[in-house]
Amino acid sequence: MIDWTSWLDYGFMRSALFAILIITPLFGLMGTMIVNKKMAYFSDALGHSALTGIAVGVVCGMQDTSLAMVLFAIVFALLLNKIGSANTASTDTIISVFSSCSVAVGLAILSKGGNFSKYSSILVGDVLSITNREILYLVVIFGVTIVFWLVCFNWLNAVCIHRALAKSKDIPVKVMDNMFAVLVALIVMLSIKWVGILIINALLILPAASARNLSSNMREYHLFSVIFSVFSGILGLVLSYYTNVATGPMIVIIASVIYFATYWRGRKDR
Amino acid sequence: MRKIITPCGFHCIKVNHLGVTFGEQVVLKDVNLHIHCGSLNAVIGKNGAGKSTLIRAMLDDIPHTGEIEFKDTKDGRMQRLKIGYVPQSVNIEKNTPVSVYDLLASFESHYPVFLPKSRKVQEKIRRALRVFEAEDLIDKQVCNLSGGQLQRVLLSLAIMDEPNLLLLDEPVSGIDQNGMELFFETMDYLKKHYDLAIILISHDLDYVRRYADHVVLLDQTVVKQGSAKDVFESAEFERIFAIDKEERWIKEERSDD
Numbered sequence: 147m148i149d150w151t152s153w154l155d156y157g158f159m160r161s162a163l164f165a166i167l168i169i170t171p172l173f174g175l176m177g178t179m180i181v182n183k184k185m186a187y188f189s190d191a192l193g194h195s196a197l198t199g200i201a202v203g204v205v206c207g208m209q210d211t212s213l214a215m216v217l218f219a220i221v222f223a224l225l226l227n228k229i230g231s232a233n234t235a236s237t238d239t240i241i242s243v244f245s246s247c248s249v250a251v252g253l254a255i256l257s258k259g260g261n262f263s264k265y266s267s268i269l270v271g272d273v274l275s276i277t278n279r280e281i282l283y284l285v286v287i288f289g290v291t292i293v294f295w296l297v298c299f300n301w302l303n304a305v306c307i308h309r310a311l312a313k314s315k316d317i318p319v320k321v322m323d324n325m326f327a328v329l330v331a332l333i334v335m336l337s338i339k340w341v342g343i344l345i346i347n348a349l350l351i352l353p354a355a356s357a358r359n360l361s362s363n364m365r366e367y368h369l370f371s372v373i374f375s376v377f378s379g380i381l382g383l384v385l386s387y388y389t390n391v392a393t394g395p396m397i398v399i400i401a402s403v404i405y406f407a408t409y410w411r412g413r414k415d416r
Numbered sequence: 417m418r419k420i421i422t423p424c425g426f427h428c429i430k431v432n433h434l435g436v437t438f439g440e441q442v443v444l445k446d447v448n449l450h451i452h453c454g455s456l457n458a459v460i461g462k463n464g465a466g467k468s469t470l471i472r473a474m475l476d477d478i479p480h481t482g483e484i485e486f487k488d489t490k491d492g493r494m495q496r497l498k499i500g501y502v503p504q505s506v507n508i509e510k511n512t513p514v515s516v517y518d519l520l521a522s523f524e525s526h527y528p529v530f531l532p533k534s535r536k537v538q539e540k541i542r543r544a545l546r547v548f549e550a551e552d553l554i555d556k557q558v559c560n561l562s563g564g565q566l567q568r569v570l571l572s573l574a575i576m577d578e579p580n581l582l583l584l585d586e587p588v589s590g591i592d593q594n595g596m597e598l599f600f601e602t603m604d605y606l607k608k609h610y611d612l613a614i615i616l617i618s619h620d621l622d623y624v625r626r627y628a629d630h631v632v633l634l635d636q637t638v639v640k641q642g643s644a645k646d647v648f649e650s651a652e653f654e655r656i657f658a659i660d661k662e663e664r665w666i667k668e669e670r671s672d673d
Contacts, residue, residue, distance in 0.1 A: 178530075182512065296528055303522040303529065307506050307514070310477040314501040315523050315577070361513035362557045368530040 153387040161281060162273045162393065166379040168284045169337045170349075172291055174375030176333060177354030178367055179299075179326065183306050187238055188226060190347040191245035192331055195222045196338045197252030200265060205255060212335070219331040222248065227327045231320075271342025271394045273383070280339075287336050294329060302326055303364070342394045349394075352401035353378065359408035374404050427453040427488055429497060429581055429613055434482035436466070436473050443469045445637050447482070451630070453580070456607050456614045458628035458644075460621065462656055465635045467617045471583050474615075475501055486580060500579030500612075502570045504586070508558045516553050516561075516569050517541060524576050544572040548602060564595035571602070575610070582606070582614045596620065600627045621648075621657075 153159045180189055196215050199222075203214025226244060230237045256265050304312040305322050313319050338346055357370035382397030389396070431449040435442070444466045451457055461467050473480040486497035508514055517538065518529045525537045538554070545551045548568040553561065561569065574582060591599065600623050607614055607629075618624050624631060624644060631647040633640040633656065640652040647653055 182514075295530075297526075299528050299530060300522045300526060303514070303518070307508060307519060307522065308503055310472060310475055311501055311503055311506070311573075312523065313477055314475050314499050314583075317523070358511060358513055363513055363515035363555070364518045364529040365532065367513040 150384075153384060158274050158276075159383075159387065161276050161278070162383055163380070165273055165276045165281055165284060165340060166383055166397075167376070168281070168288050169340065170353075170375040170379035171372050172288055172333055173337075173349050174353045174357075174372035175291065175295055175368065176330060177350045177352075177375070178357070178364075178371050179302055179306070180330065180350055181354040181358060182303075183326075185330075186347065186351050187241050188223075188230075188327075189330055189334060189350050191226065191241045191248075192219055192223055192334050193338060193343050193346045194245050195219055195248045195252075196268065196335060196343055197256065197265075198222075198248040199252075199335070200268070201252040201255035212339075215338075216332065216335045219335045220328050223327040223331040224324060227323055231323070268339060269343050270392055271338065271340050271345075273340040273393045276340055283336055287332055291329060291333065294325070298322065298325065340394070341397075342392075345394050345398045348398045349375070349378075349401065352398070352405050356401070356405045356408040359405075359411055374401065378404060427486070427580060427611070427613075430485040430487065431474070432483050432485065434470070434473055434480055434484070436469050436478060436480045442636065444473065444480075447634075447638055449632065449638070449641075451581070451613045451615065453611055453613045454607050455629040456603055456616065456627060457630045457632060458616050458618045458624040459632045459634055460618060460624060460647075461634035467634055468585060470634065471501075471585055471615075471617060474583060475499060495580075497581060498577065498579045500574030500577070500582045502567070502574045502582065502584040506558065506566070506570070510559050512557075512559050514558050516545070516550075516556055516558060519558050519569065520544070520573050520576070523573055540576070541572075544576045545569070547575065548572050563591045564598070567591065567595075567599065568602075575606075580612055582612055584614065584616045586616060586618050586620070596623060603627065 154163075180186060195218060199215030199218035200211045202218050203211035206214065208214050222244070226241060229240050229244075253262070256262050301312070301317045301322050304315070304317050305319050309319055334346060334350075341349055353375035354367075354371045356374050357367050360370050361367040378397050378401040382400050383393055385391075385400070386393040386396040429449075429451040431447060431451075434444060434447040436444040447470065449457075459467050459470065469478070472478045474484060484497060486495050488495060506519070508519075517533065520541045521527065521529045521537050524540070525534070527534045527537050542551050542554060545554060545568075548571050550565065550568040550572060553565055553569060556565075558566070558569070574584075586599075603614060603616065604627060606612070616628070618628075625648060626644075628644050631641065631644045632638055633647050633650075633653055635656055639656065640647050640650045
């Protein structure tokens with residue numbers, strides 16, 4: 147018979163559980179705005195830029211490539227925002243160009259000398275190897291996000307609904323856009339090692355997208371999104387332990403199942 | 417919003433030498449307007465005449481030259497102009513979980529909309545909605561509102577912080593004849609009972625003729641302005657809307673067949 151609590155006997159599993167309990171509500175929260183603002187592609191590009199960030203760190207000879215990654219992502223996010231608002235070509239084309247370009251540069255530098263395998267773990271991520279110090283980073287960004295959300299969410303939503311209208315009400319439109327982009331960059335970079343470049347965007351988008359299928363106002367939207375996110379995270383971790391599958395993909399599979407289950411409900415309603 | 421018996425008539429808004437250029441294309445040049453509180457001012461013109469650009473420039477949403485003054489004519493004191501803006505539509509597509517409460521609270525309150533509703537904020541929103549008989553819409557999803565309902569909600573939002581000037585971009589679609597009648601009656605009520613001026617971008621010349629106190633005919637610059645009668649009977653009006661008339665005439669002839 148399977149013992150359903152045995153996984154908690156391991157220290158690394160307890161750390162992983164703790165990390166997931168911090169990351170997933172954050173993803174649920176951020177996802178609501180990313181989906182409403184139609185920034186799914188933007189956050190995806192940010193995730194991919196992690197490779198370039200590491201490469202920049204390696205080139206500069208930095209010990210801690212996480213710092214390089216975070217700094218690069220912030221610059222990248224602000225740059226994308228600036229170019230996107232200039233309205234010269236369609237935004238998705240621009241993001242795609244920047245994203246592919248930065249991935250190519252990153253891959254080129256990291257694969258030089260033939261030792262890319264050293265970095266391949268970041269593609270899939272590994273939440274089981276998280277250390278206490280890294281959990282502390284997550285706790286800090288969790289706090290920052292909650293405060294930002296409490297103070298600025300209304301403005302973010304207003305800007306998303308109508309920029310000129312928000313401006314007429316003296317809402318700092320550009321500052322809001324940039325702060326949100328930087329926060330997405332920070333969260334993506336701090337959690338990418340545990341979730342993996344290939345699937346991090348799914349975790350940001352799926353819970354909010356599922357919640358959208360069921361909700362008719364902001365309160366339901368947030369509640370469902372956070373619940374779906376945390377639920378997929380915990381169940382994914384436990385199932386990955388018993389099935390011996392990487393944790394990140396397992397979480398995304400569960401989140402996808404929830405999405406498809408709610409999709410029909412969403413269709414039926416409207 | 418403060419309700420008054422009659423507008424004081426001592427406030428005026430002046431737009432001086434307003435100009436907008438996109439790249440090398442001059443969209444607006446040397447636009448001068450003088451607007452009094454308690455008046456309904458309609459801006460008319462053909463497509464591409466720069467009507468929407470004028471609104472965006474007045475909102476400071478796009479770079480422009482010239483300036484906008486807001487003056488108390490009694491003592492000549494300059495004040496900060498508060499603009500209530502009613503856009504044509506909002507960026508809320510089908511299926512978006514934003515209720516009317518969420519929409520208004522996001523713009524007008526700091527109390528986060530994702531937390532349980534605050535009674536205070538809700539009361540404030542209800543009061544604004546009541547002015548436009550839209551109170552029962554408060555829990556409706558914005559994406560499911562009809563054109564007329566959305567407009568009433570946006571009007572409520574525009575007047576929530578007691579603006580001196582109401583800028584309206586009249587929606588071209590989604591409002592039926594009854595809705596239009598109701599809309600212009602509301603405008604009439606607003607200008608008579610609240611201390612504000614209204615600038616309305618309108619596409620419906622018949623309603624403008626009936627309701628507007630001051631009509632501005634725009635084509636890159638102010639071609640003609642004055643009372644509805646003056647503008648509608650002017651040679652400039654004839655020239656700009658001549659082709660339209662022909663089209664209408666052709667349509668009428670066709671329907672006669």
